[in-house]
Amino acid sequence: MDPVIIAAVLSSALRQSTPISLGALSGLFCERSGVINIGIEGMMLMAAFTGFVASAVTGNIFLAILVAVLTGMLMALFHGWLSIQFKVDQIISGTVINILAVGLTGYFYTRNLTTQGKLEPIALPGLSQIPIIGRVLFDNPPITYLALVLVFVAHFVLFHTRWGLRLRAVGEHPRAADTLGINVIWMRYANVVIGGALAGLAGAFLTLEAVGSFERGMTNGRGFISLAVMIFGKWTPLGAWAGALLFGFTNALQTQLQFSGLGSVIPHQFVGMLPYLLTIIVLAGFVGRARPPAAVGQPYTKE
Amino acid sequence: MQIKSPTFLRSLTQTLVLPLLSVVTAVLVGSLFMLLNGYNPLAAYAGMLDGAFGSPTSVARTLLSAIPLLFSGLSVAFAFKGGLFNIGGEGQLFLGAVASAWVGVAFAGLPGVIHMTLAVLAGFIAGALWGGISGALKAYTGAHEVITTIMLNNLAIILAGWLVSQGGEGQTPGPLRDPDPLNIVPRTAQVAESARLPVLFKLGSESINFGLILAILAILIIWWLVWRSTFGFELRMVGLNPSAGKYAGVNVKRTTITTMAIAGGLAALAGAIETLGRNYYFAPNFNTGYGFDGIAVALLGKSHPLGVGLSAVLFGAMDAGTTRMQLAARVPSEIIQIVQALVLVFIAAPEIIRFIYRMRLEKEERAALSAGWGQR
Numbered sequence: 001m002d003p004v005i006i007a008a009v010l011s012s013a014l015r016q017s018t019p020i021s022l023g024a025l026s027g028l029f030c031e032r033s034g035v036i037n038i039g040i041e042g043m044m045l046m047a048a049f050t051g052f053v054a055s056a057v058t059g060n061i062f063l064a065i066l067v068a069v070l071t072g073m074l075m076a077l078f079h080g081w082l083s084i085q086f087k088v089d090q091i092i093s094g095t096v097i098n099i100l101a102v103g104l105t106g107y108f109y110t111r112n113l114t115t116q117g118k119l120e121p122i123a124l125p126g127l128s129q130i131p132i133i134g135r136v137l138f139d140n141p142p143i144t145y146l147a148l149v150l151v152f153v154a155h156f157v158l159f160h161t162r163w164g165l166r167l168r169a170v171g172e173h174p175r176a177a178d179t180l181g182i183n184v185i186w187m188r189y190a191n192v193v194i195g196g197a198l199a200g201l202a203g204a205f206l207t208l209e210a211v212g213s214f215e216r217g218m219t220n221g222r223g224f225i226s227l228a229v230m231i232f233g234k235w236t237p238l239g240a241w242a243g244a245l246l247f248g249f250t251n252a253l254q255t256q257l258q259f260s261g262l263g264s265v266i267p268h269q270f271v272g273m274l275p276y277l278l279t280i281i282v283l284a285g286f287v288g289r290a291r292p293p294a295a296v297g298q299p300y301t302k303e
Numbered sequence: 304m305q306i307k308s309p310t311f312l313r314s315l316t317q318t319l320v321l322p323l324l325s326v327v328t329a330v331l332v333g334s335l336f337m338l339l340n341g342y343n344p345l346a347a348y349a350g351m352l353d354g355a356f357g358s359p360t361s362v363a364r365t366l367l368s369a370i371p372l373l374f375s376g377l378s379v380a381f382a383f384k385g386g387l388f389n390i391g392g393e394g395q396l397f398l399g400a401v402a403s404a405w406v407g408v409a410f411a412g413l414p415g416v417i418h419m420t421l422a423v424l425a426g427f428i429a430g431a432l433w434g435g436i437s438g439a440l441k442a443y444t445g446a447h448e449v450i451t452t453i454m455l456n457n458l459a460i461i462l463a464g465w466l467v468s469q470g471g472e473g474q475t476p477g478p479l480r481d482p483d484p485l486n487i488v489p490r491t492a493q494v495a496e497s498a499r500l501p502v503l504f505k506l507g508s509e510s511i512n513f514g515l516i517l518a519i520l521a522i523l524i525i526w527w528l529v530w531r532s533t534f535g536f537e538l539r540m541v542g543l544n545p546s547a548g549k550y551a552g553v554n555v556k557r558t559t560i561t562t563m564a565i566a567g568g569l570a571a572l573a574g575a576i577e578t579l580g581r582n583y584y585f586a587p588n589f590n591t592g593y594g595f596d597g598i599a600v601a602l603l604g605k606s607h608p609l610g611v612g613l614s615a616v617l618f619g620a621m622d623a624g625t626t627r628m629q630l631a632a633r634v635p636s637e638i639i640q641i642v643q644a645l646v647l648v649f650i651a652a653p654e655i656i657r658f659i660y661r662m663r664l665e666k667e668e669r670a671a672l673s674a675g676w677g678q679r
Contacts, residue, residue, distance in 0.1 A: 086651075097646045276458050276461075280450075
């Protein structure tokens, strides 16, 4: 196969996987601390919207990213307030976030906001000259780089720091963690808000890096797919990343196959099914029973 | 473990108080929101009420929107009772619509009652199979139903789109595409008269079809199935605690598959009734969103069939009243979603309502939803 095409497919795969892996990391921090987050979709959408508005109004794209991340954190705070403070069923709380995001973004959506450009790829000097790998890994826009780094940071934080140990303890056995003097409620709030920041970054990716403008419902299920990818990766950052890459790859492959004229042999819709089909097959055939954090979904009441 | 079987009436009142207060409070907060943004909430709500109940035609539109919402809500509620979360309503609904349209077109010439029954059944079966796949994957491989239903949503929507696709650029048109060359929209042909749901009565300029009867029947059947049948007992037992169910001799695998199949069938009926009772054909863009709205409808109805019925009417009214509200107060229609989200917040966090109204609320059982997260 033509190396140019290979590089194109791979780098498209990486970019398509970016919001998914950020979303999955968002879910990870929440769920590892014991809070289910099916509101990733809503947090992403809301952040994508505020980020875009901030960029259109101020023209400062980095300020816009900050606004998007803060929006994600605010939505997460609301999710935490409902599910940790009021002990609302976490699935309901997440659904509320999703509906609210669709409502608010639609309500405030105005057609006549013009874009102020988007984040452009930065080629890393030297490294980007390596054949294939260089184009794929070292010639990307900032959030894509950041997402790559964050996967490893998340892995390190979760499994090699005191914070990570406490975070996992709170999600596995909050009572025991509490007896050891860990503030369960605070840990959960903190990690849900971290999750919100990551979902916000995913939203910023969509409007400020990938598309450059906002459309209603533009997250298009990516938040839910992130959730799938997180469970697929068995609640680990590296596993989730692998899942996100797989998803991005099948998506990129599908686009490529559509262009290659295969459409006359196989309907392009069938090729379009590939990512979803593959996720199911891999999940059912190779990954099997995933074990969530033991205390996920259960609100904590201090005795 | 205790499994309550509440009487019809007691459970009804229990289901009603909190939702009513929640709806009132959400409407008030929604007003505040509109005031802050410079809209007139009184005009908005008056317009909404007018559009939902102001004339026989409006009432008919409310009912017609409520019917598919009821089925997709029942689908989610039924799965919740079994400890499963069916986010797959959207895809199941699409397949139900396509399958019933196919039978409606392909078997023209059959006697009326038989043809209609077959078409409705085909819809149910298509959805049941689609839901059943998720159930079987869960039972035999442990693949989580939240993921598989989401993936199957995308698959179903693409599949349904292909079945009626235009073709062109070297690609043949989809097998169910309307063969009429004058039709430029990707959709199926019209279903035969004999497959259409009969009109029960006219209400203003809209006609209410047999789907209304099916909806009422569905409420009763699901209520009976969950609280009065052996299967329902097993379903609730598995829903509350799968390992307890296993030790009590319940076939957890079979229960999981059956639960998801019935849930899938219910969501599919929403699509079948829309197709056979209102549109008379299937087009991929016909009613997106009903499947996902079912989640909110089920939660508002506390997963009780009657509660789901009432919340479907409420959501249906909001649907029907939106256009009038927009015209009356120039408010963006999305204010409705904001109010709906607020309703859910208050329903789910009774402490907030209790605090606002300084009242005591009876401690009630919380639906065990998230307990099902990968625990069987």
